[in-house]
Amino acid sequence: MEGLEIGKKKAIWRDERAIALLMAAMLTTMANATISPALPGLQRLFAEDPNAAILTRLLVPAPSLCVAFCAPFAGLAADRFGRRRLLLGGVMLFVVAGSCGLFLPDLRTIFVSRLVLGVAVALIMTAQTALIGDYFSGTARSALTGLQISARNFGGLLFISLAGWAALVSPRLPFAIYCLPIVVLPLMWKVIVDTARPSPKQAADMINGADGSPTWRLLFMALVFLQALTNMLFFIVPTQLPFFLDAYGENSAVMTGSSLALLMLTGGCFALLYPRVRRGVGYVGVFAFGYAAMASGFFLLTVSEAAAKVFAGAALIGAGYALVSPTFVALVLNLVPAERRGLAGGILTASVFIGQFCSPLLSTPAISGAGYQGLFRGTAVLLATMALTALAVGGVGHLAHRLHGRRGSRTHAALVSASDQFGGTASAAD
Numbered sequence: 439m440e441g442l443e444i445g446k447k448k449a450i451w452r453d454e455r456a457i458a459l460l461m462a463a464m465l466t467t468m469a470n471a472t473i474s475p476a477l478p479g480l481q482r483l484f485a486e487d488p489n490a491a492i493l494t495r496l497l498v499p500a501p502s503l504c505v506a507f508c509a510p511f512a513g514l515a516a517d518r519f520g521r522r523r524l525l526l527g528g529v530m531l532f533v534v535a536g537s538c539g540l541f542l543p544d545l546r547t548i549f550v551s552r553l554v555l556g557v558a559v560a561l562i563m564t565a566q567t568a569l570i571g572d573y574f575s576g577t578a579r580s581a582l583t584g585l586q587i588s589a590r591n592f593g594g595l596l597f598i599s600l601a602g603w604a605a606l607v608s609p610r611l612p613f614a615i616y617c618l619p620i621v622v623l624p625l626m627w628k629v630i631v632d633t634a635r636p637s638p639k640q641a642a643d644m645i646n647g648a649d650g651s652p653t654w655r656l657l658f659m660a661l662v663f664l665q666a667l668t669n670m671l672f673f674i675v676p677t678q679l680p681f682f683l684d685a686y687g688e689n690s691a692v693m694t695g696s697s698l699a700l701l702m703l704t705g706g707c708f709a710l711l712y713p714r715v716r717r718g719v720g721y722v723g724v725f726a727f728g729y730a731a732m733a734s735g736f737f738l739l740t741v742s743e744a745a746a747k748v749f750a751g752a753a754l755i756g757a758g759y760a761l762v763s764p765t766f767v768a769l770v771l772n773l774v775p776a777e778r779r780g781l782a783g784g785i786l787t788a789s790v791f792i793g794q795f796c797s798p799l800l801s802t803p804a805i806s807g808a809g810y811q812g813l814f815r816g817t818a819v820l821l822a823t824m825a826l827t828a829l830a831v832g833g834v835g836h837l838a839h840r841l842h843g844r845r846g847s848r849t850h851a852a853l854v855s856a857s858d859q860f861g862g863t864a865s866a867a868d
Contacts, residue, residue, distance in 0.1 A: 455629050458626045459569060461625070461626070463586035465619060467590040469532070469556070470498050472600075472601045472612055472616070473539070473613065474498055474601070477497065477498070480610075482609070493549055494545065501552055502556065504553050504555075505563070510788055511784070512560045512565075513784020516568050521565040526623070530623070535551050535555040536551075539551060565780070566783075571774075572633045579768060580764070583767045584711075587706070588710050590706075591706030591756075597615055661766055661770055667793065671797075677797055679694055700752050700756070704752075709764065712724075721765055721769060723828075724761050730825040731754045731761070732754065733821035737815070738750050739814040
């Protein structure tokens, strides 16, 4: 694929560090959804527990709550103690906590193990994001941020499929899938090393910027908020689509499974195209196209509940989300000083899971007031507005660049980079 080069000749998929980080990315999807096919069997297995119905349903989102809470602290630890310790420790904890369901005696202890699994995911995701920034730059970094979204989507398809077959044998057997990271742990141990850390004076200069301006923090927090909002809107699909289809008399289990599989497959394929799309239209253009595709997908859901339109809507939403998601990581790694990449990665990780957690809390009351059609229509309008706003920001940034020229601050450089790339030109930031 064009542009996936590291150094002079080495393709990114041949770089062992990139392979190790992509394997780590697959674990984040594996954390929550892998046991989903086993939930009915687990409820029957622990039927004597009076809270079995609610506890089994909490097993899937439980890790997300811990990730949202722990990720910023994991980021601080990554900046202080190094990324290698966090990544390797997180993978080992992931294997232990994830596989505990094979032998734990009741749902309460399994639920606690799922919370510990969330801590492991926070360590892995935070260290992984920081390491991408430490190891790669330019087109290689941009390519890897897209490839990690593909890894998550294709990994989700693989692990959920394996879990479905395993659950036919025993509701406990899907927990064995969490042992698979042992296979890649030796590679991570070999190739993941911490880069040289800057001196205190260099760190202070990077944090404050050449002109002492702290305004990069404002742009960073805006990106964090936008990512949380994006994930909140995207998560409407897996949380509300089954009930939407059921309300219209469709076979919700089959339709939902097929729709989500298509969403992940489409997302994985479009994430592979991310480097080319980003080079063609720039970061702002990616936001505009991504949000426009998601808006079109939600609009199709308002047109009809027919299978073809539901599948097409899910495919568009998956494609748009796969284009937008890598952009947050790429922009943040370009913007944030190296000394703060761990903390930035932790906060960015937390925003993903906060958005997912808030999604059903806000969308369910909206359904009560406006129905599914109202929810999907309102979401489509909001996403279309976000797409138009991205185009407007790109135009304003390009105009500001032409009027005022380049200045020295990190924040201004990031904004100019975005406006330059929106027009398809190369950027020093890359």
